[in-house]
Amino acid sequence: MHVKEKKIHINKPLELNSGKILKSYDLMFETYGELNDEKSNAVLICHALSGNHHVAGFHKGDEKPGWWDNMIGPGKPINTDKLFVVCMNNLGGCHGSSGPNSVDIETNQTYGFQFPIVTVQDWVNSQKVLMDEFKIIKWQFVIGGSLGGMQALQWSLDYPDHINNAIIIAASPKLTAQNIAFNEVARQAITSDPDWCDGDYLKHNKVPKRGLALARMLGHITYLSDESMAKKFGRDLKKDKINFNFDVEFQIESYLRYQGEKFVTSFDANTYLLMTKALDYFDPINEAGFAKKMTQCKSRFLIISFTSDWRFPPSRSEEIVKMLVEYNKDVSYACIESDGGHDAFLMKNDNYFEVMRTYIEASING
Amino acid sequence: MHVKEKKIHINKPLELNSGKILKSYDLMFETYGELNDEKSNAVLICHALSGNHHVAGFHKGDEKPGWWDNMIGPGKPINTDKLFVVCMNNLGGCHGSSGPNSVDIETNQTYGFQFPIVTVQDWVNSQKVLMDEFKIIKWQFVIGGSLGGMQALQWSLDYPDHINNAIIIAASPKLTAQNIAFNEVARQAITSDPDWCDGDYLKHNKVPKRGLALARMLGHITYLSDESMAKKFGRDLKKDKINFNFDVEFQIESYLRYQGEKFVTSFDANTYLLMTKALDYFDPINEAGFAKKMTQCKSRFLIISFTSDWRFPPSRSEEIVKMLVEYNKDVSYACIESDGGHDAFLMKNDNYFEVMRTYIEASING
Numbered sequence: 001m002h003v004k005e006k007k008i009h010i011n012k013p014l015e016l017n018s019g020k021i022l023k024s025y026d027l028m029f030e031t032y033g034e035l036n037d038e039k040s041n042a043v044l045i046c047h048a049l050s051g052n053h054h055v056a057g058f059h060k061g062d063e064k065p066g067w068w069d070n071m072i073g074p075g076k077p078i079n080t081d082k083l084f085v086v087c088m089n090n091l092g093g094c095h096g097s098s099g100p101n102s103v104d105i106e107t108n109q110t111y112g113f114q115f116p117i118v119t120v121q122d123w124v125n126s127q128k129v130l131m132d133e134f135k136i137i138k139w140q141f142v143i144g145g146s147l148g149g150m151q152a153l154q155w156s157l158d159y160p161d162h163i164n165n166a167i168i169i170a171a172s173p174k175l176t177a178q179n180i181a182f183n184e185v186a187r188q189a190i191t192s193d194p195d196w197c198d199g200d201y202l203k204h205n206k207v208p209k210r211g212l213a214l215a216r217m218l219g220h221i222t223y224l225s226d227e228s229m230a231k232k233f234g235r236d237l238k239k240d241k242i243n244f245n246f247d248v249e250f251q252i253e254s255y256l257r258y259q260g261e262k263f264v265t266s267f268d269a270n271t272y273l274l275m276t277k278a279l280d281y282f283d284p285i286n287e288a289g290f291a292k293k294m295t296q297c298k299s300r301f302l303i304i305s306f307t308s309d310w311r312f313p314p315s316r317s318e319e320i321v322k323m324l325v326e327y328n329k330d331v332s333y334a335c336i337e338s339d340g341g342h343d344a345f346l347m348k349n350d351n352y353f354e355v356m357r358t359y360i361e362a363s364i365n366g
Numbered sequence: 367m368h369v370k371e372k373k374i375h376i377n378k379p380l381e382l383n384s385g386k387i388l389k390s391y392d393l394m395f396e397t398y399g400e401l402n403d404e405k406s407n408a409v410l411i412c413h414a415l416s417g418n419h420h421v422a423g424f425h426k427g428d429e430k431p432g433w434w435d436n437m438i439g440p441g442k443p444i445n446t447d448k449l450f451v452v453c454m455n456n457l458g459g460c461h462g463s464s465g466p467n468s469v470d471i472e473t474n475q476t477y478g479f480q481f482p483i484v485t486v487q488d489w490v491n492s493q494k495v496l497m498d499e500f501k502i503i504k505w506q507f508v509i510g511g512s513l514g515g516m517q518a519l520q521w522s523l524d525y526p527d528h529i530n531n532a533i534i535i536a537a538s539p540k541l542t543a544q545n546i547a548f549n550e551v552a553r554q555a556i557t558s559d560p561d562w563c564d565g566d567y568l569k570h571n572k573v574p575k576r577g578l579a580l581a582r583m584l585g586h587i588t589y590l591s592d593e594s595m596a597k598k599f600g601r602d603l604k605k606d607k608i609n610f611n612f613d614v615e616f617q618i619e620s621y622l623r624y625q626g627e628k629f630v631t632s633f634d635a636n637t638y639l640l641m642t643k644a645l646d647y648f649d650p651i652n653e654a655g656f657a658k659k660m661t662q663c664k665s666r667f668l669i670i671s672f673t674s675d676w677r678f679p680p681s682r683s684e685e686i687v688k689m690l691v692e693y694n695k696d697v698s699y700a701c702i703e704s705d706g707g708h709d710a711f712l713m714k715n716d717n718y719f720e721v722m723r724t725y726i727e728a729s730i731n732g
Contacts, residue, residue: 016370017610018609018610021612029479039420075673111663116610117610117611163672165700174601175601176592176594176595176596176601177595177598177599177600177601177616177618178587178590178592178595178596179589180616180618180619181586181595181599181619181622182587183585184583184616184619184622184623185580185583185584187612188579188580188583188622188623188626189470189580191554191612192559192576192579192580193558193576194560210558210559213554213558214551214554214558214580215554217551217554218551218584219548220547221544221548221551226542226543226544229542229543229544229547230542230543230544232543233543234540234543235540235542235543235546235649235652241645242484243483244383244384244385244386245483246553246557246639246643249646249647250543250546250548250550250646251543252543252550253546253547253550254548256547256550256551256554257550257554260554272611277612279606280615281610283614285603286601289372293462344423
């Protein structure tokens, strides 16, 4: 499946949660499958912290497909033979939608650290703008894992007339102090890197590589489970014996360093800061008008968690389920046995895929 | 209880695990209580990653006592009315024993990053040297939490004739890949700080403050439990409302930054690197001759874990218990209910203190 990304420029101001206004902005997205005449088969995929709009298929010349290609495509659980799938790079991102590396048309300068802080609500509002461009009235499904799941939940609250089903995977209704703490250490790693240059690294022709790599390494530990790390690396040595020096001794060290180095070639440090802030701020239950929103909410829900996920463990998904049940919503829940940790939501798993397929097919046919 | 630290210079070479040799070295220590005539009431306390020899009592003028003062003193579980307690700063440390900030007498230069890598076995060997200085034949107890507990276990293996009881608290028989991963990110934070200067920061009149603070912040997350963080900080804001900027928004961020900043005034970056390496390398069960050592081991054991410790959870202590039981050793085990996380081993807790007191008194009287 070859795919092409598309970009549109939106010349209508977007008022952000912070009170700031984006006067105009770009949205980069990809689509898969065909929108039917009734426009009733549209699916929005929301990406997580380090994701982007390239969720499935291959860009010409690429050897690797989009980040959720195992889930989305002809005959796959999110079946593009039947569904029209849209995925957008979130605002503040670094893959084509307006973000820190874009030019602010008011100042004619790169935004850098001046790009406004965006929230999950802001993303949902900008996704609604893209939806309007397609003249789609209702998403049949809004689907996301982790931070993407939070967007799906927000959709059900903010646009009750424009969503039929929210599929919320490996997510949480809000971050805990520990979650925020990990984000804060990642941010401190970036902002304490001298090459961050107070956020203006682009102007100084620098990249805060060390800080961004540290943030990524730390993130990786929280995405994997203790079990999967033990299985994959254990205490295996890089060389055949202990060398009593500060080179890589254990395979896990080598893996982390590689992940850190790879990430800095494809991701922007200021975007990383923005994405972690959106995570920290997300707390819809605590927002004014929540109860009213819940009463108006008409969406059906599928919530999925994974047993070994310790970033957003099953108990966090179950908070969402409990809250939805209390408001008498139509909610299905599956806790999937997996040793994949938080990253399990990206991995092939028979039970997980079967739950997705069954729920989606039943919703289409029902 | 006012206490004074003491330093001795050892003029006899110490051969290290790595094959390197420390030709001479300093050992800094403190003692509490009186050694009896039979020298049968001696206790060795082993410190953990960021600890030191000042384990109890007050240095003149200090407002805060040593790091385990709630546990050690007259009438306390480690009762200095009856016991003679010794605690030593480990080699490679930064509180008086030879370490990266000491002068290498061979080169007349500060060791810095050239200080040799030390292991738990090396520490135990140097503690044996201190023991010999006191002409003590047998420790009644060797006691430690976390990395300190690993030293207590190593004592029972390496010096079967010189230890009666090993008390191993919140420890593990070896690190998992996830444990090593956290250590590696901490090390990368330090060594990627430009002020680390390839380990020679002292010569350049610099301190890798940013890296060391990051390492400490990260460490702190793993020392606290999710529950205790939630209780202590939750999602409480620093100011009365969200401000949509990168200043501190949540109390937990403020706490972490403070912990990081405080740590860099009292701890050395190269020592931090060495201590994490000693943790990574510790794996006595995998050492040659382990079975023989276990057969010769005569120590009794008390193993203690804490329910909310996710750095070394109860299951890790239970690995030690299982191994000791398999070798038919005399072992007691208590898993203490606590929301204190890994740091619970440093906190006052009735059940924990009662277990310590009972075991110690029974051993003295029996």
